[in-house]
Amino acid sequence: MRNFYCPDQPLTPDCTVELPAAESTHALRVLRLQAGDRLQLLNGSGIRAEAELLPPTNAGRRQQEAHCRIIAVEHCPEPAIALHLYIAPPRGKNMDAVLRTATELGVIRITPILCRYGVAKPENDKDSWQQTLIAACKQSGNPFQPAISPLQAFHDALAGHDATTGFFGAVPRDNDQPIQPGDLPSPHTVSLWIGPEGGFSLEEDEALRTAGLRALTIGPWILRVETAVPALLGALYGLLEH
Amino acid sequence: MRNFYCPDQPLTPDCTVELPAAESTHALRVLRLQAGDRLQLLNGSGIRAEAELLPPTNAGRRQQEAHCRIIAVEHCPEPAIALHLYIAPPRGKNMDAVLRTATELGVIRITPILCRYGVAKPENDKDSWQQTLIAACKQSGNPFQPAISPLQAFHDALAGHDATTGFFGAVPRDNDQPIQPGDLPSPHTVSLWIGPEGGFSLEEDEALRTAGLRALTIGPWILRVETAVPALLGALYGLLEH
Structure with missing residues (x-):
């Protein structure tokens, strides 16, 4: 139907x-x-x-x-885990790909963030983003349209971060402890932070760690944002749900 | 560089x-x-x-x-887990998206399969697929170019399946047991089977289960193949690696 x-x-x-x-x-x-x-x-x-x-x-x-x-x-029952996606908007069509993927995977809120190495003036066309989200809801059957927060500076977004558990897409460090599913509390809200093409700056990376977010990596190779968003959301499902 | x-x-x-x-x-x-x-x-x-x-x-x-x-x-050391992707090729550019994503996420072999509800005559342009894989290796830095097997009928591919652990993208069933990381042996080779837009047929679904493959699902909504491939590979990383 x-x-x-x-x-x-x-x-x-x-x-x-x-x-x-x-x-x-x-x-x-x-x-x-x-x-x-x-x-x-x-x-x-x-x-x-x-x-x-x-x-x-x-x-x-x-x-x-x-x-x-x-x-x-x-x-429909609300998703058991409220997934928040914080993302440095990539250029043009790639943001559409991110919005569609996030809708299919049940993200409930998307916050675009301004990062040091991000696109200097990201598109911030909430109307066109809403149209993309509606189309993705119709295609995927997801009855919960993700909310979009206003574009925020990285540090403002981090100061307002209230998820019980947070993760960020990171370049692996030797002393990172791998995340075990047993480590995680049963979370109600989970955030995933995805940086710009150039990555989070060292200072942003430290701020995320200091705020208690965990580094999440998939494999050793460079991921485009269209791959990073679904792959890291998928990894969260693997870690949290199964 | x-x-x-x-x-x-x-x-x-x-x-x-x-x-x-x-x-x-x-x-x-x-x-x-x-x-x-x-x-x-x-x-x-x-x-x-x-x-x-x-x-x-x-x-x-x-x-x-x-x-x-x-x-x-x-x-470079070979990946600890050899990931094989079996995929019913989607139309045109979507197959390129699958190949790029698979390369970024470290898949070592891709086998295109003919499924009951798949595209009747999928493109099978190995030369153009190789070019896409090479471009993806260069972009992601992955020094292992995935191999592509010849297009195979679903049952032939399943008969030749030799991964130690196999998963397939599935519509959830009520009596499916969720997969716990502890359930899984330490696998050397892991396969992931992704069906066509119309899904695996009931008979294909049964054949996969009978062959010992486990149903893997992410959320309740319908995923496009561009989302399903990275999200399910990401879930495998979450289940197997962390």
Whole structure:
């Protein structure tokens, strides 16, 4: 069943909702769905609703709105672990790749950070980022749209860091202790910090360690950000969940 | 230091090597390196050599070859765990993304497999795949170029499967036991099987379980192959290494 994004209306059984304009166009003009077809609505806040398309009420008008009746509503449980991703935004399309991957892997909050070796003026287009997150929610079926915090300077973000357990993507050091799953408390919130292409500066690295975050590495080779984000999130799942 | 690919010549201290044509062009015409500049050579089989560019010997000719003298040679240790990736090739560029990610994360062999719900006629362009792997080795610094096996039917690949421990990307089942790091023997070879966009068929899923492979899942949402490959490889690192 196709997923549609419907954030601003109450989704309760038997009520009728109108899809947002872009979603209406997609349903009626692109997919050519017909009255009686089933679709799935996501509100981005954990609700997933099955709905049935109603017959058009404004067939004469140029711009059609899709109306549908809610059949069944599911309140999805929040993820057991709240994953926060702090990331030095890479250039252009790579940030889209990061946002899509983070959504698929159940990150609940993304905080873009300004690092010493990061892109000097990172794109900070929250509207376009939101569109990417919505598309990723629809594609992956994740009913929880990740929140995006405002762009913050590294040290401000670290001062406000409140996850119970934090990790950062790091170049391995000889005296780092490998992380054992038994070491970890049962955390409610876990953060993962990913630096810019040039890496965290030595001073940033020290600040992360001083704040109690643990260095997390995967293999000895250089990872692009599109690889580092899913691989390190995957490693956290391996360490925390299994 | 820039990485260059130099597979077919012995890399030993003090000897002189000629870079392959494409690498010569890149060094001399694109990067405009000069005699005396340092570069790093990778042979794809675990050797990493530091070298110094020599003065041109054929300055009059149109096509220049870059010669360099080897200064120091490092034989990199093979990865402690030999990771084999079995993958139903996705369409076009997504396969390139898989190959790059697999190289960055230290996979040593990639076997493309034909699955029931996979692309009917997957691209099987070994030459173009090799070029992608070489580029990924140079970018990530991985001196071990992953091998690519010929495209195989799913059941033939499973019959030839010889990893000590195998995993496959799966939709979670209620009665799957979560994998605990302590469950796993110290493996020398580990395989990860990733199905096509439509997933493994029920019959393929059963065949994998019957052959002793373990279901590995990350979160409840649908992952694109570009996310599934690094996230599941990352989870294996989390389970096996830390």
